[in-house]
Amino acid sequence: MKKKIYLLYIQRFLPKFFFTKICGYLSKKKLNIITTFLIFIFIKIYKINMKETKYPNIFYYKTFHKFFIRKLNMSNRPIDNNKNHIIHNSDGIINGIGNIKKNKIFQFKGCKFSLYNLIGQDYNLNNIFDNGKFINVYLSPKNYHRIHMSYTGILLKIVYIPGTLFPVNNIISHNLCNLFTLNERVVFLFKTQFGLMIKILIGAQIVGSIYSSWYGPIIPPRKNKIIIWNWPYINNFYKKDSVFLKKGEEIGYFSIGSTVITLFPPKIIKFNPILKIGKTVKVGELLASF
Structure with a gap:
């Protein structure tokens, strides 16, 4: 202790x-x-x-x-292509999984952090995802550091949220309350067949930057304000510069290890019942179904 x-x-x-x-x-x-x-x-x-x-x-x-940021031979990560299955977006260890209850996400016993603060204080998104589901996967230094799409969808928004750079290893994440709302992070909002989905890439100490496959580095440069990029998507029609990603395609990568939090709205998905805190997961495996 x-x-x-x-x-x-x-x-x-x-x-x-x-x-x-x-x-x-x-x-x-x-x-x-x-x-x-x-x-x-x-x-x-x-x-x-x-x-x-x-x-x-x-x-x-x-x-x-x-x-x-080495790439994998993706034949070693077969993608579950069942049209009703959502896949894990990264290799890593589950740090948290469950329901979002009254705008709160469980971090460890005695600590819950705010959904509203996590996503950049967006009232509309907070209302959509409140009482939904979340999963938190930690990428240790030994893991593959690239992040993939959990289900086919189109990008609606990117939000950069400034913060500090605490490590996100087990000791810190299980003892420092509100860690994931203290650290800087990037929020990706996607529209999919089953509804909206949020991917949050959490920055951490020694993580020099977060890159997206279509935009390049999102951080740095670091600025002490929330920055929002709304992607071209109007009335269900794709515009020329829209970002459409198929299940399993690369979203981006961390320079070193960190954490990815995925959020789902309520009453849409069911997690794979074998998933629990501490379980090792890999890209392409079954995360949830709808």
Whole structure:
């Protein structure tokens, strides 16, 4: 317990943005044999299966950053193509799953955080998703860091919400209340066959940026205000620049590991009954049905 308290105390006063900026800079430097050695050590420590990757030879990666955002051989992640199934968007560990009750999302015993604050204080979306369902998946440093589409849909909106950069590992997420409304994050709103769906990519310490596949880096640059991009979609007709993604297509990636929270409106989906906190999940597996 004391160890957890000390860690939280240190994190509150650590210059998180500066530390993240330095780590991001170093990760993108070509350090030749040093880079290769660091990647080799990282693979050994975290027991990463390189046979799953698109480029298993570690000499392919000229920077540590390129290794972090490595692509998978997607034949190792078969997509559940049942038209009534929604899939997991990432590899990771379930940190939370359940119902949104009276605008509150469960984080850990004794702590619930606000849906309204999580999504950027949008009253309309809050009313749509209140009493719906949520799932929180943590991507550790060893995981594949790219995020995929859970179901075919079209992008309606992106919202950047400023905040701090606490780590999102188990110790912090199970002890620091409101962690996910304190950290900076990006909210993606999609329209699908079953209704609206929200994907929230949570920033964290050392996560230098969040990238989307069609827009590029959303953060940085960091600005101390909420920024909203409304995507072209009017009266059910797609415009030229609209973003339409099929189930399993890539949404974007974290520079390192972090957390993805997915939200569903009430009375629409049923979670796969085998899912629970602590369970390891992979891209393409069954998340829910409708």
